[in-house]
Amino acid sequence: VLTPAELDRLCVVLVNSRNPLNIGAAARAMSNFGFPHLRVVHPYAVAFHEARSAVNAGPVLIAAEQFEQVAEAVADCSLVVGTTGGARRDLHEPLYPLEATAEIVRAHLRSGSRVALLFGSEKVGLSNQDLSHCQLLLRIPTRTEHPSMNLGQAVAIVLYELVSNELVRQTEAEAPRAPAPDPSLAQPLAQPLATAGERERLIAVLLEALSFNGYAHRATDALMEDKVRRLVRHLALTPSDLREWLGLLRQLLWKLRATKSPPPQD
Amino acid sequence: VLTPAELDRLCVVLVNSRNPLNIGAAARAMSNFGFPHLRVVHPYAVAFHEARSAVNAGPVLIAAEQFEQVAEAVADCSLVVGTTGGARRDLHEPLYPLEATAEIVRAHLRSGSRVALLFGSEKVGLSNQDLSHCQLLLRIPTRTEHPSMNLGQAVAIVLYELVSNELVRQTEAEAPRAPAPDPSLAQPLAQPLATAGERERLIAVLLEALSFNGYAHRATDALMEDKVRRLVRHLALTPSDLREWLGLLRQLLWKLRATKSPPPQD
Numbered sequence: 001v002l003t004p005a006e007l008d009r010l011c012v013v014l015v016n017s018r019n020p021l022n023i024g025a026a027a028r029a030m031s032n033f034g035f036p037h038l039r040v041v042h043p044y045a046v047a048f049h050e051a052r053s054a055v056n057a058g059p060v061l062i063a064a065e066q067f068e069q070v071a072e073a074v075a076d077c078s079l080v081v082g083t084t085g086g087a088r089r090d091l092h093e094p095l096y097p098l099e100a101t102a103e104i105v106r107a108h109l110r111s112g113s114r115v116a117l118l119f120g121s122e123k124v125g126l127s128n129q130d131l132s133h134c135q136l137l138l139r140i141p142t143r144t145e146h147p148s149m150n151l152g153q154a155v156a157i158v159l160y161e162l163v164s165n166e167l168v169r170q171t172e173a174e175a176p177r178a179p180a181p182d183p184s185l186a187q188p189l190a191q192p193l194a195t196a197g198e199r200e201r202l203i204a205v206l207l208e209a210l211s212f213n214g215y216a217h218r219a220t221d222a223l224m225e226d227k228v229r230r231l232v233r234h235l236a237l238t239p240s241d242l243r244e245w246l247g248l249l250r251q252l253l254w255k256l257r258a259t260k261s262p263p264p265q266d
Numbered sequence: 267v268l269t270p271a272e273l274d275r276l277c278v279v280l281v282n283s284r285n286p287l288n289i290g291a292a293a294r295a296m297s298n299f300g301f302p303h304l305r306v307v308h309p310y311a312v313a314f315h316e317a318r319s320a321v322n323a324g325p326v327l328i329a330a331e332q333f334e335q336v337a338e339a340v341a342d343c344s345l346v347v348g349t350t351g352g353a354r355r356d357l358h359e360p361l362y363p364l365e366a367t368a369e370i371v372r373a374h375l376r377s378g379s380r381v382a383l384l385f386g387s388e389k390v391g392l393s394n395q396d397l398s399h400c401q402l403l404l405r406i407p408t409r410t411e412h413p414s415m416n417l418g419q420a421v422a423i424v425l426y427e428l429v430s431n432e433l434v435r436q437t438e439a440e441a442p443r444a445p446a447p448d449p450s451l452a453q454p455l456a457q458p459l460a461t462a463g464e465r466e467r468l469i470a471v472l473l474e475a476l477s478f479n480g481y482a483h484r485a486t487d488a489l490m491e492d493k494v495r496r497l498v499r500h501l502a503l504t505p506s507d508l509r510e511w512l513g514l515l516r517q518l519l520w521k522l523r524a525t526k527s528p529p530p531q532d
Binding site: 021034097141147149156157161163209212228244245 | 294415418429
């Protein structure tokens with residue numbers, strides 16, 4: 001069973017939620033299964049206010065934190081998981097069934113890492129921009145003819161799976177089917193990963209260097225930003241490795257700044 | 267996986283539901299997981315009418331059957347299962363966790379029996395009278411401090427468990443431990459990692475950029491080379507990601523070369 005400390009390391013992040021009933025339902029399921037931390041990103045303000053001030057709003061909803069950007073909402077989390085109906089073909093990240101994802105999430109919570117679970121808006125789910133913050137994606141096994149779930153129900157099912165498979169495993173504890181450790185694995189499992197916030201610092205330095213044109217850095221376009229974020233996300237960096245990369249890249253940036261500026265190229 | 271014929275033998279029975287949104291949410295989850303038969307017993311008439319005539323009412327809701335008594339609604343079913351928060355002490359029937367109940371329900375559906383799954387009203391759940399029709403009771407593993415679930419979420423979780431554990435079992439039966447996703451790794455294991463030779467190309471570009479001093483590249487010292495090699499090794503890069511990094515780092519190197527050379531610093 002997940003301990004209170006482990007439950008405490010998971011954040012449910014609702015992005016662009018529009019319906020106060022769904023926000024309320026998500027909070028209720030969190031309370032049912034013992035997960036205290038709800039974060040909402042750029043919610044429809046009236047919906048969030050309404051959900052929060054409902055007479056039956058529980059402690060989860062009252063303690064919910066509000067953010068303007070996904071990046072801020074996941075900054076202290078080292079594993080960021082997105083949810084999707086899975087109908088999209090343009091996904092860059094591995095798409096796992098919920099059951100497998102739950103194993104990964106529990107392993108991270110156990111190792112002391114914070115985990116963010118992202119749920120998109122009722123209408124369109126998570127955007128490509130939102131997904132660019134996710135290291136892996138999960139899919140609830142719905143029918144292909146009708147994959148799109150109600151938000152509150154999707155949250156409930158994911159949290160149930162996190163809590164319950166655990167119970168099943170406990171029951172079957174005599175025959176533990178421990179995931180075979182992968183030989184090609186670079187990271188020892190014990191090492192926690194860097195947080196999303198730490199990764200963003202690395203991304204910022206890379207983008208500044210890549211957009212350096214001799215004068216100052218121009219705004220990088222969104223495509224490049226998504227690309228760099230995806231590449232950095234793939235790296236599975238530990239905090240200490242991340243610091244070393246940051247040091248190296250800053251050296252490169254200083255070199256670029258130190259050289260005389262050529263005339264602008266356009 | 268449950269076959270269409272097996273899915274067809276399960277009836278979700280909502281007893282005394284009061285909220286049209288909950289009836290609609292239950293029907294939506296049924297559609298998500300492929301269960302076509304919804305029955306409602308003595309619903310609040312306005313609620314049922316409202317749910318059914320909603321513009322987005324799907325086929326499940328439109329085909330829903332209405333009954334006045336539980337006895338009529340379950341008359342053609344050989345297994346009748348009730349759901350409960352489990353806080354009650356006056357239960358006469360065995361109370362199983364959801365996971366175990368799902369196994370029993372699937373076995374009945376396979377054997378050709380019809381199964382009814384009863385869900386009570388939002389306020390009080392199933393009455394003693396309702397429970398008297400049930401052969402076994404299931405409990406969703408919610409916290410004892412907050413056991414009572416939203417009706418639509420409870421239906422979604424029970425149907426998910428019926429469908430999904432099945433998938434897990436199938437996967438395990440076919441390929442013992444399909445790509446055991448690794449906790450610390452964002453990459454699916456199916457993807458091979460880049461070779462050491464490919465990594466060396468990346469290392470070479472990095473070292474050249476780091477040792478660039480305005481003229482040409484001087485020999486980097488061995489310590490730096492070891493450090494960069496170690497950092498790159500940790501990255502667990504796939505071949506395609508490696509190529510992308512190589513492209514980005516070459517851009518940086520070109521920028522360095524394109525700038526005017528400052529005087530040598532020593």
